[in-house]
Amino acid sequence: MxxxxxxxxxxxxxxxxxxxxxxxxxxxxxxxxxxxxxxxxxxxxxxxxxxxxxxxxxxxxxxxxxxxxxxxxxxxxxxxxxxxxxxxxxxxxxxxxxxxxxxxxxxxxxxxxxxxxxxxxxxxxxxxxxxTSKSSCNWADKNLVDAFARNLSRAIADNPDDISGKILSSFITMVPSISLKINGTIYSNWWIGIWEVRDNIHNNEYTVASIINITSGDKGVYWYVNDDNLTDTTYYIGLNTSYNSRLVNITGLTDFSTNPNKVAAYGDFSTSTIFFSDGGFEDIYHNNGTILTETAFLETECNAGSKTKVFMTEIPFYLYFDNGSNSVAVPPEAPFATETVQALYVEINPC
Structure with a gap:
């Protein structure tokens, strides 16, 4: 890929x-x-x-x-x-x-x-x-960061040990929680991370995300939508190049063998149970438009011609997918409601 x-x-x-x-x-x-x-x-x-x-x-x-x-x-x-x-x-x-x-x-x-x-x-x-006046930092611990790394790598490369998730998870500080519905059962307080990435070196934009529960095993939902045609009017991240909000509505989420650029899945990785979306028109990742909440909180040094900026954002979104026998809805009312969560926007620039 x-x-x-x-x-x-x-x-x-x-x-x-x-x-x-x-x-x-x-x-x-x-x-x-x-x-x-x-x-x-x-x-x-x-x-x-x-x-x-x-x-x-x-x-x-x-x-x-x-x-x-x-x-x-x-x-x-x-x-x-x-x-x-x-x-x-x-x-x-x-x-x-x-x-x-x-x-x-x-x-x-x-x-x-x-x-x-x-x-x-x-x-x-x-x-x-x-x-500060805070009582705690309320940042993620290493176990949570590692769990996100595995799930992000599964979403991007179908391999929990791929380096992609390790890189993105290194930007984690605070992690919000959310409720979701899996096969009709509602679960609360699962951790969620959404990354929107614009690579201005390779002219590429993509969203990758994971919702995980590490308190009762390594369980998680993940999705990955990668824009390989920036000249069309279907957007895959909710910010334009001027940092203004724009609508994202990606349908036909499926598995790696059908389309590695539009993947959604749920897995209980402690038992090796996994199911993918089946690519139907109802299998949707929807973002009402990303909101940039502050200037970059992390900037990397220029190295090998590239440097990276990371911004805090907010994303009002929903995710729904099924495969006939199984289904996932985030939030539980999806696709009839959205949930707004803190997220990260990552910008890779030449230097």
């Missing part, structure tokens, strides 16, 4: 209340709480940034908690210390490709802001995070 060349290019780029008790040994600031922001580095092509969220628990000058480092780590244990206004934190884990990641953070605290250096393995980045 043409999509393979996209991912070869894509894969090449390898966020309070405060008081100070003074400074010096045995005297420390209070930094309990949730801190969000980004680590970033300035390059010739601009400032590259990756989101960060830390849940910090403080006991005296000792720090613990959980940390998320965008693109690299999800809900890993924090260890560290604070003396005066100087903070040292470390956390370790694995990225979506199971490569080891070692993070050390060295910052100074002023009011509700920490600035300093984040070291990822041997590379140093500027860090800027601020105290």
């Amino acid at each position: 043409f999509i393979k060349s996209i991912f070869r290019t894509f894969c090449s780029f390898g966020i309070a209340f405060f008081f100070s008790c003074g400074s010096g040994n045995g005297v420390y600031s209070s930094i309990n709480g949730v801190w969000e922001g980004s680590y970033q580095i300035s390059t010739y092509s601009g400032v590259i940034k990756y989101p960060v969220c830390l849940e910090i628990n403080q006991s005296g000058n000792s720090l613990s908690g959980k940390g998320w480092i965008g693109g690299s780590l999800w809900k890993e244990d924090i260890s560290g210390s604070i003396f005066g206004n100087s903070v040292d934190i470390s956390l370790t884990g694995y990225d979506t490709f199971d490569n080891p990641v070692n993070i050390s953070i060295n910052t100074n605290v002023i009011a509700n802001r920490m600035t300093g250096t984040l070291t990822k393995n041997s590379s140093n980045f500027n860090l800027d995070i601020r105290k």
